[in-house]
Amino acid sequence: MTAHDERNSTLRWGVLGATSYIATHLMPAIAATPGCALTAVASRPERAAAAAELGRAFGATAHPDYATLLADPAIEAVYIPLPNTEHVDWTLRALAAGKHVLVEKPMAMDEDGCARVEKAAEAASRTVMEAFMYRFHPQQLRAAEILASGEIGELRLVRASFAFRIESGSGNIRLDPALGGGATWDVGCYAVDVPLLFFGQAPQHVSARLSSRPGLTVDSSAVATMDFGRGRSAVVDYSIDYGPRAAYELQGTRGTLMVRNAWAMDGEDGVITVLTENGVREETVPAANHYQRQVEAFARAVRNGAPAPMSLTESRRTARVGSALVASAAVGGVAVDTSTDTSEAR
Numbered sequence: 001m002t003a004h005d006e007r008n009s010t011l012r013w014g015v016l017g018a019t020s021y022i023a024t025h026l027m028p029a030i031a032a033t034p035g036c037a038l039t040a041v042a043s044r045p046e047r048a049a050a051a052a053e054l055g056r057a058f059g060a061t062a063h064p065d066y067a068t069l070l071a072d073p074a075i076e077a078v079y080i081p082l083p084n085t086e087h088v089d090w091t092l093r094a095l096a097a098g099k100h101v102l103v104e105k106p107m108a109m110d111e112d113g114c115a116r117v118e119k120a121a122e123a124a125s126r127t128v129m130e131a132f133m134y135r136f137h138p139q140q141l142r143a144a145e146i147l148a149s150g151e152i153g154e155l156r157l158v159r160a161s162f163a164f165r166i167e168s169g170s171g172n173i174r175l176d177p178a179l180g181g182g183a184t185w186d187v188g189c190y191a192v193d194v195p196l197l198f199f200g201q202a203p204q205h206v207s208a209r210l211s212s213r214p215g216l217t218v219d220s221s222a223v224a225t226m227d228f229g230r231g232r233s234a235v236v237d238y239s240i241d242y243g244p245r246a247a248y249e250l251q252g253t254r255g256t257l258m259v260r261n262a263w264a265m266d267g268e269d270g271v272i273t274v275l276t277e278n279g280v281r282e283e284t285v286p287a288a289n290h291y292q293r294q295v296e297a298f299a300r301a302v303r304n305g306a307p308a309p310m311s312l313t314e315s316r317r318t319a320r321v322g323s324a325l326v327a328s329a330a331v332g333g334v335a336v337d338t339s340t341d342t343s344e345a346r
């Protein structure tokens, strides 16, 4: 195939792992994207029936294991929604097989993993992107536009708060430390990404307090601060103990911008509230499928040979900050003597 043919041909995707989330979000997004085709899906051998069922539903080939899918010459791009501990390994294997890769967040749970992916992507001349779907929703682009317009002044403080509850004993991979579970490397990725996205850099200093619900062996809630220098800070919290929340605020020298639900799904409008000395105004951003927009953006980067919209430099930064949060929690804060506190709620 010539470079011209390749640019104009359909991007054929394979998916590693057959889960209900994939079936209801990413697989329909790939199938619906012009210029993309959902060509194959694979499960681990013991779950072959799951891949076969999804294959039938989407008219895709079901491969008996992940390695067989990677060896399929019909596949050009793979989407990797495996447990966190599997992301780096399967991304490297996919690159070695000559595939482009869209890998779920976190790309890696340390900076070294991202660096290895970056090196392999360069060597293979293939596109790799970490799947931060929320970045592709127009409400995040609109928030960036409002910030750039100067309406809220210069950005000084980012507050990001992300949570959804996972019940103990549910068997969810997020509760299993051996699979990279815990709030920090799951919902925490979003809370960390928001200030990095809007400040466009890593913080110079972080301080986190992680806690675990009784009976869990992973972190399940966190509160953290980040110092970006020159009076710029972030306050983030994230949890798999609390009810749903995916809100953030950008506070500048002249006002504040609030995004009510950064995870606005299909059919749900985005709502941005802007508060300044001139009063309060609300903007509605029409509903959009950020999963499909993510797939479209990735496919464009692959076909045009352009940089992926979420760069590997950004992925390295996110992994570095996530690791720093965990390390800071281990160091601990300063204890306060509560022995003279008369409150019954102590």
Ligand SMILES: NC(=O)c1ccc[n+]([C@@H]2O[C@H](COP(=O)([O-])OP(=O)(O)OC[C@H]3O[C@@H](n4cnc5c(N)ncnc54)[C@H](OP(=O)(O)O)[C@@H]3O)[C@@H](O)[C@H]2O)c1
Pocket (backbone or CB within 6 Å): 016, 017, 018, 019, 020, 021, 022, 042, 043, 044, 047, 050, 051, 081, 082, 083, 084, 086, 104, 105, 106, 131, 133, 172, 173, 179, 186
């Ligand atoms: N961006 C988003 O909106 C979003 C939403 C949900 C999840 N995610 C990300 O997607 C990834 C998977 O999350 P999920 O909720 O889809 O998890 P899940 O439902 O448990 O699915 C994970 C899949 O990984 C495969 N797998 C391979 N080794 C495994 C092992 N040792 N134990 C369990 N499963 C294993 C399984 O596929 P087979 O059995 O078919 O081989 C399994 O179905 C995570 O990185 C998560 O952060 C992103």
